[in-house]
Structure formats: C-alpha cells, structure tokens
Amino acid sequence: DTAVSQTPKYLVTQMGNDKSIKCEQNLGHDTMYWYKQDSKKFLKIMFSYNNKELIINETVPNRFSPKSPDKAHLNLHINSLELGDSAVYFCASRPDSQETQYFGPGTRLLVL
C-alpha cells in the first residue's frame, strides 16, 4: 500500500553516464514534484507537474529532464552525469484540494 514510491532506492554510476529515476504515486494526486537534497541536507525544488503539464521549472541544468507519461508517474532523466549530481532525489505528490506534499523515500544517487 505504498503511497509515493521511487525506483531505484540506490544508484551508483560513473561520470558521463545517463540514468533515470522513476516515481509513482497511487494516491490519485494531481501534482508531482522533484526535490534535490544535497550532502548538507539542503532541500531544493527542481520541477513540478500538474496533470502531466510542467508548472515549475527551477534553475536546473538542462541535463535534467522530467517526463510525466501520466498523472501517476513523474520520472527524472539525467544526461551526462557529473560528480555534483550526487545527492538524494525526492519525489512528492499533492492533491489539488490540499496544500500538503507527500514525499517518497528518496533515491540516493552517487556519481563516481
């Protein structure tokens, strides 16, 4: 009965590779988000989608591309990975009727 799930939980890869992180929510929520938590635990919004439409796009390198195939999924594709991309990436979702965002367990990305 997982609410917001992310795959994989851990991802270790080499610099220059391309990787994807997947997020799914089974809550029927309308809006989904990606946040990045750096090594100092600072959390920052990256993207937000509402019903498959991009609504928030913060200053993020264009190597990062979100894709929302349907309302329940928001994936994050990262091209040409760099050392500085190492972080924990959190997906979140929210119904239109509420202010609260519900977070997934995170994907820990390590770029070597």
Added chain:
Amino acid sequence: AQSVTQLGSHVSVSEGALVLLRCNYSSSVPPYLFWYVQYPNQGLQLLLKYTTGATLVKGINGFEAEFKKSETSFHLTKPSAHMSDAAEYFCAVSEIPGGKLIFGQGTELSVKP
C-alpha cells in the same frame, strides 16, 4: 522572495526535556508553513502545517507550533522529548497553496538518555 532560517543546525536535549526548534521565515504574502521530519535514510513526513485560522497548530507525535506573524516565526515545540524523536527537522514555507516548498537548512535533534 521567500526564505526560511532555522536557528541551530544541531539541537541536543535530554529525554523528557522540552524540545524547541526555531524557524523564522520571510514572505511577501501570508505564508503557508510546514514542519517535516526526516528519519535516517527515509523520506520526509509531515509533522504539522499552518494555513489559516488558529495560530497554534498541533501535529503528530505530540509536536505543536505557533505561527507568530509579528515575529515571522513558526517555532516547533514538544513538552517532553522521547528517544524516538531523534531525527532531522525541516521548516518550510510556501506562498500559494501547493506551491513550491522553500525549506530551511534543517535542524538535527539528538535526544540523550
């Protein structure tokens, strides 16, 4: 622009003592305020939120917070700390319902036996 400042990156209390985690915000409009907790290697869980109405809000696990507009503060308290409260706590603000969350730097709470 919105911002959140959490005073003290690390707070240590004894079990049974009062927990006080400080949060000050900056917002050009009436804010929506949140406290989230993050246990080691886990995601964020909502503790409580303020949107409108009563300025003292109660959350899960015995935590509460008071919105003080004049002080632009939203401090988190718990009367008696428990060992299980040890975690990272994040204060966050949003200017519109469901808008992006701007997080503070986080405060790590340690609870000593």
